[in-house]
Every structure is written in structure tokens, then in C-alpha cells.
Amino acid sequence: MKTIFHPAGERGKVDFGWLNSHHSFSFGHWYHPDKVHFGALRVLNDDQVRGGAGFGTHPHDNMEIVSIPLSGALAHKDSTGTDGIINTGDVQIMSAGSGIQHSEYNASKTEAVNFLQVWVYPKLQNITPRYEQKTFDATRRNNQWQIVVSPDEKDGGVWINQDSLFALAQLDGGKSIDYSPRFAGNGVFFFLLEGSAEIGGQHLGQRDAIGVWDAASIAVSATENTRILAIEVPMTGEN
Structure with a gap:
């Protein structure tokens, strides 16, 4: 058995006011040469977004992107035609494939939302973009x-x-x-x-x-x- 420990206090941190995020792996403004990925796991962001704020429309391709709300809810919209709410208890995935545009906003104007966003490198490249969401007991x-x-x-x-x-x-x-x-x-x-x-x-x-x-x-x-x-x-x- 081989192991690598990632203490919470060593995660990257950014605070833009509307977004407070901790990064397990190098992302955006934070880079650590020993924390770029774990196998095919590329991103694990622990995001807290202020009420009424969020990520405007932006592109992705050839990445499996999973969102897991821990508290609160996200409003999601993308170029596959999906437009809905991801609630706590739901798990959402986008296969970005050959290319997708999406936005994610806090569904509440007043309460913060805390969610995990996880990126995994895909098995097959340039598949047709797809979206799926389920609620779990x-x-x-x-x-x-x-x-x-x-x-x-x-x-x-x-x-x-x-x-x-x-x-x-x-x-x-x-x-x-x-x-x-x-x-x-x-x-x-x-x-x-x-x-x-x-x-x-x-x-x-x-x-x-x-x-x-x-x-x-x-x-x-x-x-x-x-x-x-x-x-x-x-x-x-x-x-």
C-alpha cells in the first residue's frame, strides 16, 4: 500500500469576496508542484459562494466535471439546454467532451452555498457533451x-x-x-x-x-x- 497525505491546512486558498475556495490540487491562481493531480483526479475544489454570486458562462472540454452541494443549492445552465437547480443531496456531472459552455450561480440571493467541484480526466476524448443529475437518499x-x-x-x-x-x-x-x-x-x-x-x-x-x-x-x-x-x-x- 502506498499513500499520500493532504492536510486540510495545506490546501490552496483564494478569497475573492464572492468566492472562498480551497484547492486540493493546483488550480487557477494557486500552484503547488507536488499537488497537481492524483492519477486521473485533476481538481477537488471546496467552494463557498456568496448569495447572488457565481461563475458566469465559460467553456470546458475533455473533462468530467462533478458538482456535489454540501449546503445550499446551485443554479446551473449550459449549452446542452440544461437549466435547473442542483440541491444539497444531488450529484451532478457534465461530460464536457468536444466542448461545452456553462454557468453556475448560487440559487439563493442571501444564503451562501458550499459545494465540491471535482474534475477527472476522461477515458475517451471528444465525446458528445452530456449532462446528468440525480438525487440520492x-x-x-x-x-x-x-x-x-x-x-x-x-x-x-x-x-x-x-x-x-x-x-x-x-x-x-x-x-x-x-x-x-x-x-x-x-x-x-x-x-x-x-x-x-x-x-x-x-x-x-x-x-x-x-x-x-x-x-x-x-x-x-x-x-x-x-x-x-x-x-x-x-x-x-x-x-
Whole structure:
């Protein structure tokens, strides 16, 4: 088993007033030579957007872009014709493919929205752009993994153009569950949303993360009530 620890306090940070964002990997105005990506995982931004503010229309191509609201809601509009709201409990994905334009704004004029935006390099280039969004029952992740992103529709998650899985779990203090990568050679990036846990011999607190690879099974042991996101990706390139 190989691991790389990403303490929350070492994330990049930008504060533009309307946007307060923490970057697990190099992004925008923040660059760290040792934190460019974890395998096919390129971006993990923890964004808080002020009421009434957001990201105006801008382009993407050849990237799988996942948005997970943690509190509040996002108003999304894109060139596929999608125009709607992404609420807490939803998971949204855009396969940018050959090119897409989109905007994301806080759906509230007064309350902040906190959401994760995650970018994964695609398996196939220049596919037709696509959009998908689903609402998930959070009780189905109590002390177990709930798959929310997968290339296999039978898993019930939104579809991704990559041999990648996203899974969420809510663990009671003292509970332990294992994560076994679905695809041979994949690694897993665990991002602790809240609580504390032990993974790969490392203690993690809120917003800490750890990448694990070359492991057939990975134990996640909660030391208090904990919410966690697991992102499984191919280990392409250097970490």
C-alpha cells in the first residue's frame, strides 16, 4: 500500500469576496508542484459562494466535471439546454467532451452555498457533451458506501466517461468499513467532509484527505461520527 497525505491546512486558498475556495490540487491562481493531480483526479475544489454570486458562462472540454452541494443549492445552465437547480443531496456531472459552455450561480440571493467541484480526466476524448443529475437518499450511506458516480449504470450513480467511482459514506463513531477498488490498478482519494477517521495508518480530521494506491482493500475506521467521500480513479501519470 502506498499513500499520500493532504492536510486540510495545506490546501490552496483564494478569497475573492464572492468566492472562498480551497484547492486540493493546483488550480487557477494557486500552484503547488507536488499537488497537481492524483492519477486521473485533476481538481477537488471546496467552494463557498456568496448569495447572488457565481461563475458566469465559460467553456470546458475533455473533462468530467462533478458538482456535489454540501449546503445550499446551485443554479446551473449550459449549452446542452440544461437549466435547473442542483440541491444539497444531488450529484451532478457534465461530460464536457468536444466542448461545452456553462454557468453556475448560487440559487439563493442571501444564503451562501458550499459545494465540491471535482474534475477527472476522461477515458475517451471528444465525446458528445452530456449532462446528468440525480438525487440520492443519504440514509442509504449509513455505515456503508453509496455509489453516486460510476461508468456502470447498474450502480445507480450518474454516468462518468472514465473507469472511476465516487462513493459517499456516513459512519458512526467506532464503525469501520473497507473500500476495495473496482478497477485493477486504480487508486482512491479519500476526502473527509466532517468528523475524524483512520485510513492507511493516518489520522484524518475535517477536510483532510489521503490518496491510497497499490492496495486491494482499504480500511476506513471512524473515530467519531464521520462523513467521507471516496474518489476512485486510474493512476495515470505521476501522483
